[in-house]
Amino acid sequence: MTANEAELVETPADAITGHSSGADWLARYNSSLMGVFGTPQRVLVRGAGCLVWDADGKEYLDLLGGIAVNALGHAHPFVTSVISSQLATLGHVSNFFTSPTQIALAEKLLAITNAPAGSKVFFANSGTEANEAAFKLARRNSDAKRTKIIALEGAFHGRTMGALALTAKEAYRAPFEPLPGGVVHIPFGDIEALRSAVDESTAAVFLEPIQGEAGVRPLSAEYLQAAREATTAAGALLILDEVQTGIGRTGKWLASEDAGIVPDAITLAKGLGGGFPIGALLTFGSTTSALLTAGQHGTTFGGNPVATAAALATLHAIESQGVLQNVQSVGEYLRAGISAVEAVAEVRGEGLLIGIDLTADIAPAMVTAALDAGFIINSPGPRTIRLAPPLILTTEQADRFLAALPSLIATATATTAKDAQ
Numbered sequence: 001m002t003a004n005e006a007e008l009v010e011t012p013a014d015a016i017t018g019h020s021s022g023a024d025w026l027a028r029y030n031s032s033l034m035g036v037f038g039t040p041q042r043v044l045v046r047g048a049g050c051l052v053w054d055a056d057g058k059e060y061l062d063l064l065g066g067i068a069v070n071a072l073g074h075a076h077p078f079v080t081s082v083i084s085s086q087l088a089t090l091g092h093v094s095n096f097f098t099s100p101t102q103i104a105l106a107e108k109l110l111a112i113t114n115a116p117a118g119s120k121v122f123f124a125n126s127g128t129e130a131n132e133a134a135f136k137l138a139r140r141n142s143d144a145k146r147t148k149i150i151a152l153e154g155a156f157h158g159r160t161m162g163a164l165a166l167t168a169k170e171a172y173r174a175p176f177e178p179l180p181g182g183v184v185h186i187p188f189g190d191i192e193a194l195r196s197a198v199d200e201s202t203a204a205v206f207l208e209p210i211q212g213e214a215g216v217r218p219l220s221a222e223y224l225q226a227a228r229e230a231t232t233a234a235g236a237l238l239i240l241d242e243v244q245t246g247i248g249r250t251g252k253w254l255a256s257e258d259a260g261i262v263p264d265a266i267t268l269a270k271g272l273g274g275g276f277p278i279g280a281l282l283t284f285g286s287t288t289s290a291l292l293t294a295g296q297h298g299t300t301f302g303g304n305p306v307a308t309a310a311a312l313a314t315l316h317a318i319e320s321q322g323v324l325q326n327v328q329s330v331g332e333y334l335r336a337g338i339s340a341v342e343a344v345a346e347v348r349g350e351g352l353l354i355g356i357d358l359t360a361d362i363a364p365a366m367v368t369a370a371l372d373a374g375f376i377i378n379s380p381g382p383r384t385i386r387l388a389p390p391l392i393l394t395t396e397q398a399d400r401f402l403a404a405l406p407s408l409i410a411t412a413t414a415t416t417a418k419d420a421q
């Protein structure tokens with residue numbers, strides 16, 4: 001076998017793309033890809049477990065997991081083999097037809113979320129699409145007068161127009177107004193503000209049990225319970241966006257589990273397909289499930305055999321490999337280790353969704369320092385770091401990051417000070 005053939009075996013698309021250095025790829029990226037993401041940090045070519053490699057051969061410990069998506073890390077053997085064999089058998093059928101994996105996944109999701117009788121599932125391809133479906137569900141909870149939809153300050157629900165209307169950040173919203181109307185944003189975590197906002201004109205309340213993009217900010221169980229009470233009393237829907245927090249991210253199937261409430265709907269995406277694109281809206285109980293009727297919503301790709309097989313394989317591996325317990329123990333270990341580091345002001349989150357507040361605005365510089373040192377992390381704010389690693393992260397891998405953390409902070413502090421001069 002020649003060297004070229006060996007590379008073909010590793011990454012089949014090499015035959016089409018050819019090889020370049022990271023710098024060359026990024027120059028080509030900038031002249032051919034739309035600028036909405038800025039220049040990417042690296043060009044990644046390969047992954048295995050919690051590790052990825054860039055086009056120049058450098059290795060990274062992936063502590064972001066494709067933003068809480070790669071639940072089982074990269075190239076998980078079981079998920080990979082199920083996806084490959086499903087694709088080699090039946091890849092797409094449209095929603096004029098169904099397939100065993102679609103039905104089995106819907107049943108499985110209703111089982112792991114303890115959904116009451118009459119609950120149903122709609123499959124989409126992403127988080128924002130799951131929330132679009134939920135937005136339409138909310139609109140259907142209308143006897144004409146129910147026009148108000150409540151979301152929280154700091155909320156992130158996606159980038160398409162309906163989900164964007166629910167998203168709070170002004171910079172994301174302003175360029176695209178007018179957005180679908182009726183959405184109001186109320187202060188985060190303020191039970192009194194919630195109680196006075198929810199009234200007979202309210203169609204739905206959208207909540208993330210832990211706000212991810214806002215820097216990992218958890219709502220208390222009391223808040224979720226108060227939201228359930230207020231919405232039930234007013235006839236409004238309680239819709240939980242567990243796109244980031246669901247599917248084991250917090251060491252439970254759902255982050256909202258411990259609050260002991262039954263919402264009217266939840267949305268899922270990110271970790272659900274183990275890296276393969278899929279989203280879902282779950283409606284709880286037959287009344288809510290009947291709000292969207294035949295012809296009122298749809299998607300061409302949603303719920304296709306490959307995506308639903310990927311999700312089934314992911315859920316099966318999480319269950320059979322003790323992954324939820326791993327999330328709990330490694331998450332606790334990592335958070336305790338981070339808390340002990342000087343210059344860390346606060347550590348938030350649950351399981352392997354971790355927010356770290358630093359004592360100065362050095363988070364963007366820390367992302368750069370971490371990349372140079374071989375770690376992928378994320379800064380959702382100027383002094384906040386987010387970690388959302390694969391749920392299979394080991395204690396040894398957590399230790400590697402903990403050992404490096406003080407020097408990453410020191411480097412980031414130095415470069416930030418230098419840049420300010």
Ligand SMILES: *Cc1c(COP(=O)(O)O)cnc(C)c1O
Nearest residue numbers: 126127128156157158212243244
């Ligand atoms: C990421 C995210 C979304 C949007 O998901 P996409 O797949 O990027 O469309 C929605 N809600 C929450 C809570 C998220 O974290």
